[in-house]
Amino acid sequence: MKDVVVAGGTGRTGRAIVQYLTYQPNVRVVAVISRKYAGLHMSSVINDLAYDIPIYKSCQEALGHVRPAVLVDFTEPGIAKEHFQLSVEQNINPILGTTGFTEDEIEHFKRLCVRYCCGAALIPNFSLGAFLMLQAVRFGAAFFQDAAVIDMYPPHKTEVPSGTSKQILFELKNYGTFSAKNLTSHSLRLAGVTAYQEVRFGGIGETVVISHDVSDRSCFGVGVALAIQKINHFNQLVTDLADLLC
Numbered sequence: 001m002k003d004v005v006v007a008g009g010t011g012r013t014g015r016a017i018v019q020y021l022t023y024q025p026n027v028r029v030v031a032v033i034s035r036k037y038a039g040l041h042m043s044s045v046i047n048d049l050a051y052d053i054p055i056y057k058s059c060q061e062a063l064g065h066v067r068p069a070v071l072v073d074f075t076e077p078g079i080a081k082e083h084f085q086l087s088v089e090q091n092i093n094p095i096l097g098t099t100g101f102t103e104d105e106i107e108h109f110k111r112l113c114v115r116y117c118c119g120a121a122l123i124p125n126f127s128l129g130a131f132l133m134l135q136a137v138r139f140g141a142a143f144f145q146d147a148a149v150i151d152m153y154p155p156h157k158t159e160v161p162s163g164t165s166k167q168i169l170f171e172l173k174n175y176g177t178f179s180a181k182n183l184t185s186h187s188l189r190l191a192g193v194t195a196y197q198e199v200r201f202g203g204i205g206e207t208v209v210i211s212h213d214v215s216d217r218s219c220f221g222v223g224v225a226l227a228i229q230k231i232n233h234f235n236q237l238v239t240d241l242a243d244l245l246c
């Protein structure tokens with residue numbers, strides 16, 4: 001049984017993650033971190049939970065009450081960085097779903113993992129669909145010279161392009177031979193959408209479309225639950241969900 005704290009467990013994604021994790025047999029969510037709901041319990045935020053969970057205003061306060069093996073974070077980059085540092089210092093494996101970090105910040109996370117000999121995950125998309133999409137993208141990159149990466153999210157998502165698009169663009173550059181003008185990125189922000197990612201390859205007389213559409217954020221819980229089980233087998237920063245699934 002792994003005890004887990006979820007930072008941002010009251011947010012749009014965090015709620016779905018917490019709910020999904022409470023139904024997993026090998027995971028126990030022992031605390032949630034949120035400033036707005038601090039002092040309450042998760043049953044006052046979401047209905048369908050396997051058990052109730054206390055909410056604390058900060059990571060420091062939560063760690064004064066519970067001793068988790070893993071800290072899951074779906075917040076924003078500023079506070080997530082602090083959560084990462086605090087976790088590795090206390091030999092707690094951080095699993096970050098939060099996106100929007102700079103290259104320098106990611107390098108800093110890598111160094112912290114080495115310094116504290118602690119496994120951590122920083123995965124921009126924890127869904128199985130996005131994992132499959134990445135495998136297909138790597139394969140397709142070797143055969144086409146034109147590609148467009150498209151993301152579509154609700155208007156509140158300010159990060160452009162999305163963290164998933166950045167990862168796809170990285171993979172396309174790594175596995176393909178695209179010139180700057182033949183590899184483009186397009187972001188739409190539109191009410192009614194949850195999360196949509198697409199890669200469109202263009203060839204001679206044909207196009208190929210690989211897409212992933214999220215209808216329920218609990219799909220992210222699937223990858224998070226797998227990461228929770230595996231992360232203590234690592235002592236570095238894992239950025240590819242494939243390393244946790246395969």
Ligand SMILES: NC(=O)c1ccc[n+]([C@@H]2O[C@H](COP(=O)([O-])OP(=O)(O)OC[C@H]3O[C@@H](n4cnc5c(N)ncnc54)[C@H](OP(=O)(O)O)[C@@H]3O)[C@@H](O)[C@H]2O)c1
Nearest residue numbers: 008010011012013034035036075079097098099124125126
């Ligand atoms: N990796 C993936 O699979 C995946 C999937 C979906 C989303 N995401 C990423 O997850 C992140 C969150 O997205 P979202 O749409 O769920 O955001 P959201 O609805 O705005 O939720 C953010 C959560 O973070 C908490 N938070 C923010 N600042 C905090 C602070 N200083 N201290 C403690 N808690 C804080 C908020 O609670 P309070 O305001 O009450 O503190 C809230 O619970 C984004 O970076 C998004 O890109 C990743």
